[in-house]
């Protein structure tokens with residue numbers, strides 16, 4: 001059993017959301033990624049005046065983990081402003097799929113309520129080269 005509960009991981013995502021740089025959409029997203037060795041990497045969305053340069057919270061968290069030598073992921077929590085459960089975009093699903101389809105995805109709203117799926121459920125036909 002991981003020492004990090006789902007509730008605590010969602011809380012970490014909600015806190016990470018506070019760092020969002022989202023002056024254009026005003027839609028703040030936070031992510032918290034739990035690795036196999038029980039470390040947590042967080043991320044927030046970082047927007048840009050050249051809109052397509054924007055990066056999502058989930059990819060920031062994944063790239064922080066990978067650049068720290070971690071690529072075995074148990075769970076990712078994603079939390080955004082508003083009532084809706086925040087679902088990772090297709091690009092983020094593809095990036096997560098690179099590291100395994102068993103990763104649990106917790107999709108939360110600003111109140112901390114969430115729904116859970118596996119990555120395989122969200123992206124059943126991921127592109128793969130290896």
Ligand code: THU
Pocket residue numbers: 022025027029044045046047054055056057058087088089092
């Ligand atoms: N966004 C994320 O951070 N994660 C997602 O999975 C979907 C969208 C961000 C990107 C942009 O800054 C804002 O939400 C609106 O699309």
